[in-house]
Amino acid sequence: MPIPVIFSEVNSIQQYQVQINNGIEKFCSELNGRPVELYEPLRYTLSLGGKRMRPLLTMLACDLFDGDAAIALNPALGIELFHNFSLIHDDILDDAPLRRNKPTIHQKWNRNIAILSGDALLVKAYELICNSSVPSERKIEILKVFNQVALLVCEGQQLDMNYEKASVIIISQYIKMIELKTAVLLAGSLKIGALIGGAKEEDAKNIYEFGKNIGIAFQLQDDILDVYANEEKFGKQKGGDIIANKKTFLLLKALELSGHNAYKKEELQQWIYAPQFDAKHKIEAVTAIYEFFNVKKIAEDEMMNYYKKGLSFLNQLPVNAQKKENLISLVESLIVREV
Amino acid sequence: MPIPVIFSEVNSIQQYQVQINNGIEKFCSELNGRPVELYEPLRYTLSLGGKRMRPLLTMLACDLFDGDAAIALNPALGIELFHNFSLIHDDILDDAPLRRNKPTIHQKWNRNIAILSGDALLVKAYELICNSSVPSERKIEILKVFNQVALLVCEGQQLDMNYEKASVIIISQYIKMIELKTAVLLAGSLKIGALIGGAKEEDAKNIYEFGKNIGIAFQLQDDILDVYANEEKFGKQKGGDIIANKKTFLLLKALELSGHNAYKKEELQQWIYAPQFDAKHKIEAVTAIYEFFNVKKIAEDEMMNYYKKGLSFLNQLPVNAQKKENLISLVESLIVREV
Numbered sequence: 298m299p300i301p302v303i304f305s306e307v308n309s310i311q312q313y314q315v316q317i318n319n320g321i322e323k324f325c326s327e328l329n330g331r332p333v334e335l336y337e338p339l340r341y342t343l344s345l346g347g348k349r350m351r352p353l354l355t356m357l358a359c360d361l362f363d364g365d366a367a368i369a370l371n372p373a374l375g376i377e378l379f380h381n382f383s384l385i386h387d388d389i390l391d392d393a394p395l396r397r398n399k400p401t402i403h404q405k406w407n408r409n410i411a412i413l414s415g416d417a418l419l420v421k422a423y424e425l426i427c428n429s430s431v432p433s434e435r436k437i438e439i440l441k442v443f444n445q446v447a448l449l450v451c452e453g454q455q456l457d458m459n460y461e462k463a464s465v466i467i468i469s470q471y472i473k474m475i476e477l478k479t480a481v482l483l484a485g486s487l488k489i490g491a492l493i494g495g496a497k498e499e500d501a502k503n504i505y506e507f508g509k510n511i512g513i514a515f516q517l518q519d520d521i522l523d524v525y526a527n528e529e530k531f532g533k534q535k536g537g538d539i540i541a542n543k544k545t546f547l548l549l550k551a552l553e554l555s556g557h558n559a560y561k562k563e564e565l566q567q568w569i570y571a572p573q574f575d576a577k578h579k580i581e582a583v584t585a586i587y588e589f590f591n592v593k594k595i596a597e598d599e600m601m602n603y604y605k606k607g608l609s610f611l612n613q614l615p616v617n618a619q620k621k622e623n624l625i626s627l628v629e630s631l632i633v634r635e636v
Numbered sequence: 637m638p639i640p641v642i643f644s645e646v647n648s649i650q651q652y653q654v655q656i657n658n659g660i661e662k663f664c665s666e667l668n669g670r671p672v673e674l675y676e677p678l679r680y681t682l683s684l685g686g687k688r689m690r691p692l693l694t695m696l697a698c699d700l701f702d703g704d705a706a707i708a709l710n711p712a713l714g715i716e717l718f719h720n721f722s723l724i725h726d727d728i729l730d731d732a733p734l735r736r737n738k739p740t741i742h743q744k745w746n747r748n749i750a751i752l753s754g755d756a757l758l759v760k761a762y763e764l765i766c767n768s769s770v771p772s773e774r775k776i777e778i779l780k781v782f783n784q785v786a787l788l789v790c791e792g793q794q795l796d797m798n799y800e801k802a803s804v805i806i807i808s809q810y811i812k813m814i815e816l817k818t819a820v821l822l823a824g825s826l827k828i829g830a831l832i833g834g835a836k837e838e839d840a841k842n843i844y845e846f847g848k849n850i851g852i853a854f855q856l857q858d859d860i861l862d863v864y865a866n867e868e869k870f871g872k873q874k875g876g877d878i879i880a881n882k883k884t885f886l887l888l889k890a891l892e893l894s895g896h897n898a899y900k901k902e903e904l905q906q907w908i909y910a911p912q913f914d915a916k917h918k919i920e921a922v923t924a925i926y927e928f929f930n931v932k933k934i935a936e937d938e939m940m941n942y943y944k945k946g947l948s949f950l951n952q953l954p955v956n957a958q959k960k961e962n963l964i965s966l967v968e969s970l971i972v973r974e975v
Contacts, residue, residue, distance in 0.1 A: 330787075335794040386755060390748045409729045409797060412751060416725060416758070417790040423762060424783040433772040440779075444763040448669075451756040455674040458748060 310627060313356040313366060317349050320374045324425075338402045338414040339421075342381050345397040350631045351482060352377045355490035357624055358504055361616050364494025371429035372439060372493060376486050378422035379443070383450055383482075385415040390458060419447075431493055439489045446485030453477025460544060468549050472513060480512025503610045510607030511628055517600040520545040524584060525593060536580035542569050546599065547592050551583075554590040561586060649966060652695040652705060656688050659713045663764075677741045677753040678760075681720050684736040689970045690821060691716045694829035696963055697843055700955050703833025710768035711778060711832060715825050717761035718782070722789055722821075724754040729797060758786075770832055778828045785824030792816025799883060807888050811852060819851025842949045849946030850967055856939040859884040863923060864932060875919035881908050885938065886931050890922075893929040900925060 325340045352373035359369035387393075388401040389411050395401060403411035426440060456474040460466050487508040491501045523538040524547060538545050555562035565586050568579055587593060611621060664679045691712035698708035726732075727740040728750050734740060742750035765779060795813040799805050826847040830840045862877040863886060877884050894901035904925050907918055926932060950960060 330791065332791060332794045332798055334798060335791055386751055389751060410794075412725055412728060413790055413794055413797075416755075417787060419755070419758060420783055420786045420790065423779070424787075427776060427779045427783060433776050436776060437766060437772050440762070440766045444759055444766060447759045448756060448763075451752055451759065452669065452671060452674055455671045455749075455752055458752075459671055459673060 309360065309366070310353070310357070310623075313353055314349070316367075316370055317352045317356070317373065317377070320352075320370055321349070321377065324374060324378075324421075328421075334406070334410055335414050335417055338385075338406055338410055339381075339418050341405070342385060342396075342402060342418075343378075345399055347397060348631060349377055351380055351486040353627075353631075354483060354486040354508070355493075357627065358487040358490030358496075359494035360490075361504075361614070361620050361624060362491055362494030362496045362500070363616075364490075366494075368430055369490050369493045372426045372431065372489055373486070375422040375425035375429075375443070376482070376489065378418055378425060379447060380482060382415050382418040382422060383454070385411055385418065387454060389415075390454065435492060439492050442485055442488055442492065446481050449477045449481045453479070453481070466544055466549060468546065468553065471544065471546060471549050475516040476509060476513055479516050480509045483512040483515070484508030500614055500616075503613050506610040507607045510603045510610065514600045514603040514607065517546055517596055517603065520547055521593065521596050521600065524580075524587065536576070536584075539580050539583045540576050546596050547587055548583075550592050550595055551587055551590050554592070555586075561589060648699065648705070649692070649696070649962075652692055653688070655706075655709055656691045656695070656712065656716070659691075659709055660688070660716065663713060663717075663760075667760075673745070673749055674753050674756055677724075677745055677749055678720075678757050680744070681724060681735075681741060681757075682717075684738055686736060687970060688716055690719055690825040692966075692970075693822060693825040693847070694832075696966065697826040697829030697835075698833035699829075700843075700953070700959050700963060701830055701833030701835045701839070702955075703829075707769055708829050708832045711765045711770065711828055712825070714761040714764035714768075714782070715821070715828065717757055717764060718786060719821060721754050721757040721761060722793070724750055724757065726793060728754075729793065774831060778831050781824055781827055781831065785820050788816045788820045792818070792820070805883055805888060807885065807892065810883065810885060810888050814855040815848060815852055818855050819848045822851040822854070823847030839953055839955075842952050845949040846946045849942045849949065853939045853942040853946065856885055856935055856942065859886055860932065860935050860939065863919075863926065875915070875923075878919050878922045879915050885935050886926055887922075889931050889934055890926055890929050893931070894925075900928060 321343055325343050328336045328340055330336050352370075355373035355376055356366040356369050360366045384396060385402055388396055389403050389408060393401055394404050399405075401411070402414060423440075423443075426436065426443060429436065431439065453474055453476070456470075457478055460470065460474060484505040485508070488501050488505040491504045496504065520538065523545070524536060526535060537543075538548070542548070551565060552562075555565055565583070568574070568583055568586075571579070608625065611625070614621065660682055664682050667675045667679055669675050691709075694712035694715055695705040695708050699705045723735060724741055727735055728742050728747055732740055733743050738744075740750070741753060762779075762782075765775065765782060768775065770778065792813055792815070795809075796817055799809065799813060823844040824847070827840050827844040830843045835843065859877065862884070863875060865874060876882075877887070881887070890904060891901075894904055904922070907913070907922055907925075910918070947964065950964070953960065
């Protein structure tokens with residue numbers, strides 16, 4: 298009787314989401330220490346929402362191994378706090394004025410408050426994991442995964458800063474950067490959930506690889522969507538990456554392929570270095586170069602390769618097939634959005 | 637035979653210092669990940685040295701309860717990393733150009749690198765604690781102490797920023813700020829060592845209170861030394877706090893006492909708000925006001941009160957009297973410097 302199983306899974310996804318949202322709300326309401334300048338920005342950031350997909354992945358991965366997802370809730374919330382900590386500090390590094398359409402902390406308060414409240418949030422993330430009811434041995438194990446992933450995220454952020462300034466970046470460097478900056482946290486969220494659920498080391502490794510590859514696919518999808526998305530569905534202006542000369546997979550691939558075509562290379566370089574330009578005109582011209590080199594198709598193939606590679610790791614897990622299917626559906630709905 | 641015991645203690649202090657220095661060196665040599673922009677600043681900071689008294693206190697506290705100090709080494713090093721993390725971020729907040737007479741990270745590299753490498757160092761601190769050979773249950777216990785102390789340090793730093801801008805600060809606020817910003821980390825270093833050594837909860841609390849009160853005494857001593865130190869012994873220029881209008885215990889107490897003396901109050905305010913002044917002249921004049929209100933003696937009494945209060949907590953510990961004496965001697969040599 299597969300249908301009731303599906304329903305119960307769908308229900309449990311919604312239940313987990315409710316538990317996560319309630320958990321964040323409870324955390325915020327208890328975040329009333331002094332001085333307020335330290336804690337108010339954290340309540341503000343966490344109240345801006347977001348999809349909260351990382352904690353959901355943690356709870357689902359726990360459930361996948363028939364663990365008690367309730368035990369995974371606090372570590373899952375800890376991962377969501379870590380994600381928000383990294384956004385707060387990244388926004389300082391990028392000098393970003395907005396996050397989720399609201400002023401960033403360093404914009405609304407100031408830079409020092411953003412640094413310090415970010416630090417406090419990272420400690421709070423550890424606190425949630427340490428204070429969870431996961432047995433001590435397992436808790437140390439998940440803390441080690443958490444440490445490792447947290448360091449990789451810092452490395453990815455530093456690489457991103459380096460690459461922004463570098464003149465030449467090759468595709469493999471770009472993929473490594475997005476792996477570290479984005480994909481490993483999705484991977485770690487799943488691995489931590491799996492370990493809480495009682496997964497064996499090998500299975501935990503496989504679910505990590507699933508998350509990592511899906512995460513890379515997610516970022517490549519993002520690069521494609523920025524140029525080719527249906528604007529209404531995607532909800533943001535097309536071509537922002539082209540205007541900002543952002544070193545996406547598409548641009549890097551076009552630069553690579555133009556190595557054998559001096560004329561196209563010069564055309565692309567001229568657009569990149571143009572001190573002034575009409576935005577619409579630049580987007581059209583660069584998109585035409587992308588089309589010339591068939592860059593969209595190459596990016597989609599690359600994305601699909603990572604996606605399929607991710608699935609192959611998931612398929613190795615000795616868990617209920619229906620639960621796997623449901624996890625895939627969820628990941629697709631969260632991550633792989635329509636072009 | 638007390639003499640051999642003293643000798644063996646003195647030896648163990650030196651041994652611990654060697655182990656700590658070697659441990660930091662080993663940590664730095666293994667800190668060779670990529671990108672170098674993330675890790676090179678950390679090797680630089682840690683190589684600048686410092687007294688490394690916090691890890692020493694951790695190892696001594698472990699030994700005080702007859703624990704194996706070797707097990708405390710990695711958590712002790714983790715505390716030293718945390719201390720350095722907080723210095724890196726504090727130096728950004730204060731825009732400090734120098735630390736230990738060398739350029740700060742944000743000065744030598746840039747602010748973004750200082751933020752991010754600081755973050756990585758905080759994670760590395762957790763990693764050292766998590767990877768230590770302390771039994772899992774105890775490890776979780778010390779991680780909880782570490783989390784708590786780390787948050788208090790953030791709160792103290794935020795209070796310090798608030799108070800810098802505030803026009804009126806009362807003594808009790810100042811004491812609370814230095815307690816959080818400085819004293820609780822000394823307290824936590826001792827408590828964590830004690831817990832690793834097998835201390836009972838009540839004894840761990842008492843050694844925390846010992847450290848906290850000694851830490852406040854230490855900061856008050858620092859305020860006094862800045863004005864009254866023997867320059868040769870203290871090794872820095874006298875009166876720096878007066879020139880910068882730093883809200884030290886001495887200044888706050890003088891402001892408080894001048895509440896009943898309109899003439900002296902105006903004189904003090906004039907020096908504080910003077911847009912231009914001769915440094916030597918200002919130091920002499922403000923010191924004269926301090927003398928008028930007997931502020932040095934009041935500060936020394938306050939310092940001695942915290943010092944004695946600290947000792948009263950130490951004295952309650954059911955541990956070897958000679959070890960206690962040796963810890964006191966060490967704390968005095970590290971913390972209470974000659975006026």
